[in-house]
Amino acid sequence: QVQLVESGGGLVQAGDSLRLSCAASGGHFSNYAMGWFRQAPGKEREFVAGISWGGGSTSYADSAKGRFTISRVNAKNTVYLQMNSLKPEDTAVYYCAADRAGTHWGRDANEYDDWGQGTQVTVSS
Numbered sequence: 001q002v003q004l005v006e007s008g009g010g011l012v013q014a015g016d017s018l019r020l021s022c023a024a025s026g027g028h029f030s031n032y033a034m035g036w037f038r039q040a041p042g043k044e045r046e047f048v049a050g051i052s053w054g055g056g057s058t059s060y061a062d063s064a065k066g067r068f069t070i071s072r073v074n075a076k077n078t079v080y081l082q083m084n085s086l087k088p089e090d091t092a093v094y095y096c097a098a099d100r101a102g103t104h105w106g107r108d109a110n111e112y113d114d115w116g117q118g119t120q121v122t123v124s125s
Contacts, residue, residue: 002027002032002098002113004022004023004097004116005116006022006096006116006117006119007021007022007023008020009119010121010122011122012121013124014088014123014124017082017085018083019080019081019082020036020080020119021079022078023078024078029098030054031100032053033052033053033102034050034051034070034072034099035047035048035051035097035099036050036081036096037094037096037097038092038093038121039092040093045095046107047061048061048064048068048094049064049068049070049081050105051070053102054074055074057105058070067085068083083121089123090123091121091122091123093119094119094121095116095118097109097115097116099111099112100114
């Protein structure tokens with residue numbers, strides 16, 4: 001079992017930036033592909049960004065391209081999501097997820113094995 005703990009959410013204004021962190025424990029983080037998802041009230045969970053186990057490959061939702069950057073530091077067992085130019089429509093609970101096989105860092109949530117509890121991001125206009 002892998003434990004994932006997100007942090008860094010908060011209330012910001014449109015145009016501001018936030019950096020989310022996801023700390024992993026209980027497994028072999030450097031072997032895992034990781035993803036960030038979000039879920040807004042009344043909406044389905046959606047993919048935001050993913051990163052390969054070594055960090056050399058990333059993927060992004062169209063809504064995140066050019067504004068968000070996913071990265072990881074395996075020595076710290078942590079994956080990050082840098083979010084710039086935030087918009088009110090980015091308001092959601094953000095979740096990180098781990099694919100222990102290390103083979104999937106895309107938008108299919110069913111491919112991920114472990115999930116964190118989420119961190120709230122609220123962007124005011």
